[in-house]
Amino acid sequence: MNSAILLVSDIHYTDNKTKSQFWKGDENDYYQKWENFLLELQKNQKIKFKYLVVTGDIADTARKMEYEDFEEILKGLCNRLEIGIENILLVPGNHDIDRAKLTTYCDDNRISGNDAPNLYDIKLGNFKEFYKKILDNKNLEVSNALLDYIYIDEIDTYIVGLNSLAKEGHLDEHHVGYIDIKKLNGELDKFMVGKKASVFVATHHSFAVTGNRELATLKNADVVKKNLGLKEINTFIYGHHHTSESHLDIVGDGGELYRYIEIGSLGKILTNENGDAFTNRFSVAICKDNELDLHDYAYTAGDWLEVNDRKYLHKLQVRQTKQKTEPVSQVEELPKVDDDNEQKVIAKYSKEIVVNENNRFLIEHLKKDNNYKDGHFHWKDGRKTLGWINIPAFLGNIDILNRIKECIMGMHKMNFPNIQVAIGYGMEGNIIGSSLLDYWIENKVSYHLYPSVHKKDEHINREKSLWNEFNEFEKILLICDIMPTTTYLKEIIASDKALQKCSEFFVLALFYNKNLLDGDEQNGAEFPISIKRFALAEIDVPVCKLDKDECMICREGLKKIYEL
Amino acid sequence: MLYSILKDENRYYLNMHAECALHTYLNGFIEDERIKNTSRQKQGIYCRKINADIFEHIYSYPYENKSICIDFKKIEEITENNLVAFVTFIKKQFCAKGKNVYLLNVQKNILEKMNWGDKFQILEETDCIVSGRIGRGKATPQYDQLICEAEEAFREEFGRVVSECTDELNNTNEQHTSVPVYLSKYIDIKKMAESNAGFFRLCIYYLALQMMDKNIIKQECNQNKDISLFFHTMNGGYIAAQLAQLFNVDMVYLDHLGPLGSVHRKHFEKSIADDKNYIIVSDVICLGGEVGRARTIIEYCGGRVGGETCVVDIKTVQNREVDNRASLYTVSKTNNKIDYKIKTDLCAGCEMEGKCNE
Amino acid sequence: MDNIIIFDEKISTYYFYNNILRKSFEIYSLDRETPPILDMRKTQYITPSAVPVILSFGDYLRKLYKQPIELLIGSESSLLNFIICSQFKSISEKLQIFKIDKEIIESWNYKELRDLHKISYTNIHYTDVDRIKNPVKKRDYIYDCLVDKSKAVYGKILQDTHQLPINIIDATISSIAEIETNSIIYSNSYSFTYVASDKYGTNISIADSGVGFERSFIKEKRKLNMVEKYQKLGPKFHNYLVIMSVLNYSYEKHLKDKRADLWTLMTNVVKCNGIFKIQYGNTQVIFSQNSCKNCKRNEGKKDISSCVSCLLERQSEDSYSPIKLFGVGFQGVRIEIAVDKEED
Structure with a gap:
């Protein structure tokens, strides 16, 4: 029986039934079907959901009510699946920012809108509360870049949750994903002292340019990736775009391999410009020996089914056989030529x-x-x-x-x-x-x-x-x-x-x-x-x-x- | 070869900008067409940076035991490596021997990098430029005095060279070829140029500066696009070719106007374009006959004469200043060290005979 | 056809050193007369750092086989566009490095890429540098000329919209000039430079295919101190020690009379959050801000032995090793600098 990580994102819990698939109560067919499907999966695939990662946008408008309602649902799920709270990682998304509260606070205290992003406790206040309640009073320091982490025993890997909301505020121009790299470097260095396990990162905004929506990407994605790359972190888990286009990318002159695991939206009812509905999705990562098997599931025509249509990444090595330079037993050299560039006065x-x-x-x-x-x-x-x-x-x-x-x-x-x-x-x-x-x-x-x-x-x-x-x-x-x-x-x-x-x-x-x-x-x-x-x-x-x-x-x- | 190094009893005088301007090698590294033009705009008289090769010349000059006064006017840039070596050289060659070093018109940012500290005693200072002395000794000449002395050193040397190259015309009835007068002396610019090639180049540099002062040539390289240098003698060509290198301007020439009545190339007309500015370059302007004819021809062909320039200018009468004429050496009633005399046949019957040229 | 080297979709320097050189070596071993044909029909993108490396490799092959090398490019590809706009094609024609099918070029309507992203090369046929005898002065003179060129050519790119601070721009410009000076002084071959910026940072890559460090040091009768000192490491690390000897020489020069040279260049790049890679023969040495930025090991020391041993300690065969040993090398020196945009 293999353990599995349940990867979920963009629930957008709200009581507006036109916006979210989730709503409270027994009439919520959707949620019920989903829970049942998970239990079926466990049986059929012979896996056990041991870990849960949620990469943001848990609420839709970050109101207390939304969190309170969802708290019930989530607690119920974890009980059913027997997922311990030490194995739950929650990362906030841009919809987890209470913009209304932020606006009022700034107005009341005459704080400039430009300084609003720094008011972490205000903007993520409700999320913080929710976090405490789910995770048994665990205090979340929301101004950190490195928020929290879980340890996946089976593959000796940490999944670290990152805060991509450093520049999110209530003004229009402050709707952009950004990780405070200086903070991150310091916090990561401290975190990794003495740890030899691999590290994956999970955050809300995308690390790669997904489809046509460049705005979905972290503003400083490349810098973050470079910095993380130097710490040998090159697996990124994220949501925000409501698609699941996990893929590999070979970048850099060192041949570094980046792995992008994108998680679709579990709860939002959304159509794109063409009127196509984004199907709701979630992903599962099955832990095998030094390997993760990725599976995507989509809610289509009333049922959950596995899909392979937009995924390019099915398996990934946990510890990468890092791009090795050839073991050099004998160095060959192409022959030396002398320069014949004497100016030929022809x-x-x-x-x-x-x-x-x-x-x-x-x-x-x-x-x-x-x-x-x-x-x-x-x-x-x-x-x-x-x-x-x-x-x-x-x-x-x-x-x-x-x-x-x-x-x-x-x-x-x-x-x-x-x-x-x-x-x-x-x-x-x-x-x-x-x-x-x-x-x-x-x-x-x-x-x-x-x-x-x-x-x-x-x-x-x-x-x-x-x-x-x-x-x-x-x-x-x-x-x-x-x-x-x-x-x-x-x-x-x-x-x-x-x-x-x-x-x-x-x-x-x-x-x-x-x-x-x-x-x-x-x-x-x-x-x-x-x-x-x-x-x-x-x-x-x-x-x-x-x-x-x-x-x-x-x-x-x-x-x-x-x-x- | 250092072009601008002059000396008097007390010290050497060196003009950095002259050195940069006169070493007009094109460097072959610049293959890129895009920057060939920009690079040319920073050469010649418009250069603002001293390169390592200039310093090489400075270090290899055989100095006697004198002080030195170096003028950095117009220099805006020197790379660090060069400055470090330059300061070391100055200390070794002059300071260590107890000789004073005067640095004039140095930009403050360059002076800072030289790191003299307290040793640098300021003589004169403006917002961005400072002049001073390194060395000991109570009697320090002032800034103005140093500038004057430098100029004097040049004038003396130039005067000496002109006298050396002025030949007696043995036959006092020898006529000037283009204007009907008799001359007592012939100023042989060719001889001057050939026997004192380096110093003559320095003279052309100062002539170029004068041309800029009189606004015959503009202060910015790219404003000179419609200016061409015009000449009609070989000496003029010699001078003009070097001026053209300094200013990066075109040239137009006519093969000799001198002998009355012969104009050798009719195609010349096509080279004069309407509304372009032509600057007539001659070696010696005596009575202005040839220059006048050149002016007429240019204007007839549709161009404009923007100015005249010559090495030696003979001022035959007072109060007849030509505004846009730049010259380096003027022979006039009050300054006639070479005893230049102009006579006509009519002098014989003149009541002032024998006394007019005193 | 055995002598075709097929390039992948994306060419990075790593790919070049690891794969392409190996193939070229194999072709050469089988037949010393026939030059390889470089097939880039599948290629869509060459990383900015790899652009001059490919050119200098072409230059090397031209010298080896004494004829221009055929380069195949897909007729519909964006690579063709890049090759024309960045002057890759015009430079390779002028120096007779590559020959590219004329028909393909003529049929392509290229759209101008960023005007400033052009490759430049340094001409080694200088007529008058030889009159300067003193090698230090000669170097200074070449540097003075090249820094003017760098400013004119690269100043604009570096001042671009991503707001690099002025002191970093100046440092970068003088770095480029320094490296090109080094390649003229040491290697006596054409060197190619490419600077490209985007919103994340700047990549500078300078490559030449000349005689390289070792021969020029021997010619100038300078000792390769690190090679002597660490002889016991064996031939495997020989090239690495040559590189460190050159850096050591530069370090000593800096200590002695504060001259700015390769060593100061490397420290400047690292301080500005950049990565400095220097490749010689089959060995690449990497200094990154992650490991070297706050390093104080060399303070007060006469040479850089502590650097040599520190890098050796961290050497391994994975991609984060500061010393990379590739299976096949070729002559010349290649330097890559990547500077991130300063966080605002």
Whole structure:
């Protein structure tokens, strides 16, 4: 013969017969049927109801009358079933709060409604009285978070009743379930000193979001669960929602298993929005060896029947085989890999010109905003490529310039880290070079600006002096916008004695036009200085294929033909 | 490299905000596009926080045995780890050697974290900012005096650099290229920039501050959206590129206005947008010929000129102040240490000959 | 097909360490060339803490098999929505970690989730940090940069409607920056961060798959004090001792010159009613406010041996053990922080 726990909730005892199934007197068919059914169960299932847990809303409006009437019924039940008072756990629900009394008290004593929830003895006064009477004068400290407990011998478990009414008052906004976690932690710690049994908690409000009614849940459910979880408490018994959707949930990164046992309403006559009647229910937990068998019963068409429709939890292990981490006999490790995240300057070698392929943004910027024009232009000095790039738009845009800076800093580190001088060639080269000035200073590179060799006038000459003869630099970087041809480079180097004295010459350009430099190779021979060329991006601007006689620009010595 | 460190006989002067502003590296950690913009708004002249790399520079500078005066103006944030190390450094490098340390314009919350206690003697205090001294010695210069001395140190150094870079024009009949006068001297900004790169950067910082004072550039970064810097010479480009980094603004340029009658790029017109503000950046403004032409071109293309800025400004006549011109060094009748002279052919017949430029 | 790893409906870090790693190891043992295919078609939800862990695991697999890893996602699932909105997808494409079927993505009309819940990653390709030679200063500099980023990216989430007090927000922001700094300094790999808040609290998770503590300590010629001291415990607790050695190093640094580091971070989190978990290799060490909040064992001591022994005492194989030993480990450091909302 197994012992069983009778789990009952939301009786809502009232003398309003339209609201509650329970009412006093022999005409109460409902109660009689229920009692008989319990006795039948005991016989058929070979169980003995030894424990009773009621999770709240015992009365409907918390009036003394309601408690007094129900007291009789409950005492009768316990006598019939022979349930000792030490095995009864009663937890108050929101309907056990005497709001009328609370309102009057606050008015009489000029207490603010916001402070009403703290008046535990007032709001739960009647419940307290009822408790005393049922449990043989046992005094209930209603302001505690941990109200009372019973011990289930057969499964070595305590069921602890918690007070979820810490914030319930008489004002409208104070209809919310809440457990005072600070109080709870302290009281629980004290309670659990020296106890090795498992602990389940029972309270009125829900610990899980049930159906669509989020309001039914404890406001601080997650925090409470976390705190209880740390004390290895993860079985929750509750009512309030009048459904019985017991279920399991795996939560937390530790794989903790939470068990929710929800108990339906025994007494309330209630329909939901759709007009469906909530069936009245109660539950039974049969104690077996380290296990509880859960059964739900519903009152349907005048009879009590077992139901399995909305239940997902039939059995639960009392002591959970806690989620164990695998016993580690041999630790395996996935192989170590070294980081291959060295910034790949994906560089393409194209006839001695190293192009950094990461700089898509330059090409994209070219394509949009009309920064590139087709048509019959020739670049300056009659170089015969067509098309025209709006370089000033690039370099004027501070965001693009900053990105160019980043690219150049990376390239400097990888490709020419030992340069001594950087020269900003032409207006454009100068802009790029000057914006990097703090970088040059930091890396002890001397920076100079140098106007284009093709500009000829007095003003420019003043700007043409490079460093004086006392400085001899060997490794020089020239920064410009478009990669110059070899011929042009020769001109540049020839323009100043200082440049001729270097031994390694690096050229860094924003763009390199492969078509322009294709025919370059023949001119490349015999350079006394080692020249290495780098570009950020490669473009494919066609070359004017017209003969000198056929091309108007060449013939007339024009620089460009503008769009009309 | 410390940009703003200057010294006179008594002490060093260091400007923390200048250091933060001039170390304009972009840090590569910020991949997130969302914050790239906000982060840029906190760099350059708008920075308010000193990062660890600045302190690294401060610790590695070769100090002589002098006191130091550090100005924390505009600095609002320093992380704890940095403060702890900074205080240790100050104690070791200066206090232990009996040299005074002056901390000016420190925010009170930062000073608290430094934990000087009684050692910090207050010189000047407002609601949130306090300046004081750590060290002993009876004669303590006042706050105003320290500020003046710091400024004086800069001006002296700058004056020296300008004199160094001013060349005699050997042929006194050498014409200015854009305005028809003869000049006696040529102020070689290029030489200044190339041989004193770090100090010149500091000058650009002070120029930037002046621009903010004269309201040519706004105090908040996001108010500068319609401002662009305009320049037309290589020196101007050199200065403007650095200013653009400090303010995070765009640039527009024209390749040389100088030689009369040549404008090299017609496409320039398209870059000037209506109603945008352009600030003309030059190196030296002499008679204002080039600047005037630049102004005309910009206004003709539909833009507005929000101000002018230059390193050296030659004030040829009195009472002709240009409101929105920021400059760092003014050559005028009363301040002409470099002996700058402007002559014309008409001077030969002038009754004041030989005496006008005295 | 043997190389498919099927993920459950709900992925938590626990599930990942316990199950997924085991499967990956099995696949690798059978065939070292073929990368696994990650099948998340059944998955509906990844816990916030697990998000960066999955990304860093993908990063690791990419490095191991030298190619992006295929990720299967159900076409109707809310997971797809999450992946797009939280930038999981864009980051994995940019770093070439995962490849996801384009068609599925294009056909999904996603609705924007909480805008602030985005994954961020730390780029290790910094061009100019190397100029700072002093390692302490280098760390400070990286930290300074990252704290700005943290503020900009996470400041808003943390200031959200659930009213975390300001000092906790500041502490959290600097914590995130500290951990990311650590991952740059120690591990030389990408590190991924995800911060998510809801009305109950905040979850912060930072994961990387770099060389980890041991190798970097050896590289910097630092001693793993706890490993030496407790050698007799055997190889089973080796990783645990490495973690404690790192914390010890940080503790000593804090004692010496008050520097804020991992140790102070852990104590701050615990003081603010949070849980701090640090995972390295196959071992996870958990500090929770329940056990560590008011702990005074280390007062006056030179190292954290008392911590080491206290945690060892409480170690067991159930889910409340502060030391969790999983069957399979992989390189990298993963830190999870969960802070509850302050009770009002």
